[in-house]
Amino acid sequence: MSDKEIIELLFNRDERAIGEIQLSYYNYCHNISYNILHDEEDVKECINESLNAIWNCIPPHRPDNLKTFIGKIVRKISISAFRKNTAAKRIPSGNISPIDEFEDLISDGELNDKLEQAELSRAISKFLSALPKTERNVMIRRYWYNDSIKDICDRFSFGESKVKVMLNRTRDKLRKFLKKEGYLM
Amino acid sequence: MKNDILQDVFNNIDDKLIFDADRENHYNTIHFTKWIAIIVAINVLFSASVITIFAVLGINDVQTSLSDEEILLNKIMEANIRSNIFKKVTSFTVVDDRTERGEIGTYLYYEQDVTYSEKENSTFVTSDNISLLELDSDLYMLPISNNNTNNRLDSSLFFQEFKTYIDYKFEISKFDFNNGSVEIILIFYYDTPRQYQLNISFTYDVESLLIKNYCVTEILNDCTWIITNYSLFYNIEPKESAQEGISTIRNYVKAYENGDVCTINYIKTNGDIFHKHTYVKGAKIPGYYQPSSHSYWPEFVATDNCNIEAIYIESNIPTVHVIFSLELEDSVMLPNGEKLR
Numbered sequence: 001m002s003d004k005e006i007i008e009l010l011f012n013r014d015e016r017a018i019g020e021i022q023l024s025y026y027n028y029c030h031n032i033s034y035n036i037l038h039d040e041e042d043v044k045e046c047i048n049e050s051l052n053a054i055w056n057c058i059p060p061h062r063p064d065n066l067k068t069f070i071g072k073i074v075r076k077i078s079i080s081a082f083r084k085n086t087a088a089k090r091i092p093s094g095n096i097s098p099i100d101e102f103e104d105l106i107s108d109g110e111l112n113d114k115l116e117q118a119e120l121s122r123a124i125s126k127f128l129s130a131l132p133k134t135e136r137n138v139m140i141r142r143y144w145y146n147d148s149i150k151d152i153c154d155r156f157s158f159g160e161s162k163v164k165v166m167l168n169r170t171r172d173k174l175r176k177f178l179k180k181e182g183y184l185m
Numbered sequence: 186m187k188n189d190i191l192q193d194v195f196n197n198i199d200d201k202l203i204f205d206a207d208r209e210n211h212y213n214t215i216h217f218t219k220w221i222a223i224i225v226a227i228n229v230l231f232s233a234s235v236i237t238i239f240a241v242l243g244i245n246d247v248q249t250s251l252s253d254e255e256i257l258l259n260k261i262m263e264a265n266i267r268s269n270i271f272k273k274v275t276s277f278t279v280v281d282d283r284t285e286r287g288e289i290g291t292y293l294y295y296e297q298d299v300t301y302s303e304k305e306n307s308t309f310v311t312s313d314n315i316s317l318l319e320l321d322s323d324l325y326m327l328p329i330s331n332n333n334t335n336n337r338l339d340s341s342l343f344f345q346e347f348k349t350y351i352d353y354k355f356e357i358s359k360f361d362f363n364n365g366s367v368e369i370i371l372i373f374y375y376d377t378p379r380q381y382q383l384n385i386s387f388t389y390d391v392e393s394l395l396i397k398n399y400c401v402t403e404i405l406n407d408c409t410w411i412i413t414n415y416s417l418f419y420n421i422e423p424k425e426s427a428q429e430g431i432s433t434i435r436n437y438v439k440a441y442e443n444g445d446v447c448t449i450n451y452i453k454t455n456g457d458i459f460h461k462h463t464y465v466k467g468a469k470i471p472g473y474y475q476p477s478s479h480s481y482w483p484e485f486v487a488t489d490n491c492n493i494e495a496i497y498i499e500s501n502i503p504t505v506h507v508i509f510s511l512e513l514e515d516s517v518m519l520p521n522g523e524k525l526r
Binding site: 064069071079083099120129136144145 | 189190191192193194195196197198199200201202203204205206207
């Protein structure tokens with residue numbers, strides 16, 4: 001079933017839509033969530049919560065890109081679950097998320113203004129858009145999809161060191177770009 | 186996680202980038218490169234007609250399908266959204282005088298030079314003596330001053346503190362390039378039925394592309410139902426008012442009930458329907474900010490038993506006033522959780 005048809009089912013409040021989403025996107029959702037949580041039970045819970053959120057927000061929303069829309073919801077809910085688990089000490093805090101490779105790019109407490117965050121998202125999108133396709137996709141796989149280095153190596157047929165160097169250089173470029181654009185001191 | 190904020194920031198990067206990163210992989214790139222290499226090789230060996238094919242493929246690859254007008258429009262949109270809405274808005278912090286410490290929110294204000302504000306009867310007054318009205322804990326209304334004395338206040342701008350939206354849609358509902366008029370709709374979506382919509386219309390100088398005038402209306406909807414493409418705020422220039430004869434008439438409105446739909450007709454004194462609005466059950470009827478008195482009629486929720494008995498519009502000054510008189514049979518839940526009786 002096409003995304004358009006799934007959205008129509010959701011608009012008609014037809015519960016088959018949920019089944020169709022699972023059929024088309026369960027693996028996609030699972031990968032996103034598992035890369036964050038690394039726990040099957042938690043992943044299952046987050047996917048269920050995400051399906052509920054999708055059911056609640058379509059309608060009124062009619063996303064242009066259903067797949068990415070679902071991905072963003074799953075990612076957001078999984079990150080929330082991760083934070084809860086960390087707070088509850090179910091997961092030891094530490095450097096366990098790819099995003100932490102940015103070290104102190106932005107420290108907690110900074111950019112609390114959601115408007116500034118939205119601006120920063122736009123700036124990062126602009127930066128990524130200007131990158132060569134491979135660097136861009138490696139970067140997004142690592143920091144949006146939270147893929148492991150090994151997964152990226154497999155996906156792109158690169159060696160581990162190449163991926164690490166590429167990510168390191170791109171992070172540096174991003175840091176310089178954000179400084180130049182005035183987002184970082 | 187050390188970079189919680191960065192994680193949130195990454196969540197909102199461009200959809201297309203996320204989509205492409207999942208769709209494309211290195212194998213595709215290799216195949217594409219090989220394919221291009223073959224085309225080039227053929228090109229070297231054989232005829233010039235292949236050059237044409239290659240050129241067309243190249244053009245498609247960089248996606249230049251937008252017409253010049255669309256490109257120009259996008260440029261205008263981007264410039265205006267960023268400069269007029271976001272860039273000039275600065276955030277400042279208000280200290281809660283009840284606790285004398287901590288932030289009670291981040292407030293967005295159009296002017297750059299606001300340095301402090303104080304709370305007075307639930308109205309925040311800036312150093313410029315302009316009021317910001319508190320609608321709920323994180324929703325504030327900001328009037329926009331306009332230098333044009335013939336139109337002293339275009340509209341009111343409601344600005345909600347930006348939450349982490351999950352998606353947004355940017356639609357151009359009207360574009361008359363030659364006359365310098367654009368209307369756009371910007372909707373932010375969340376992972377709940379909630380959505381936040383800004384209807385923005387502006388006029389610009391055709392030659393310089395500089396903004397002459399703009400107004401923003403806001404629709405915040407916590408309900409399942411949503412009304413789109415409507416506005417109860419009128420921004421009528423004096424000359425237009427004179428042309429329409431609106432400045433001399435007093436319109437009144439009757440609401441008709443039809444199941445979940447409530448239709449409001451704006452009627453001229455001669456009986457002609459001047460304007461018609463249809464509200465869906467559960468949708469809010471926006472309040473109206475009256476600049477002269479800083480008074481405000483809060484938003485109400487339309488129900489199937491609402492009876493709007495008398496609304497009148499008068500525009501002997503450039504800003505049109507819309508005044509509601511509502512009669513509600515049952516209690517209605519307001520956005521702040523209070524019950525209206």
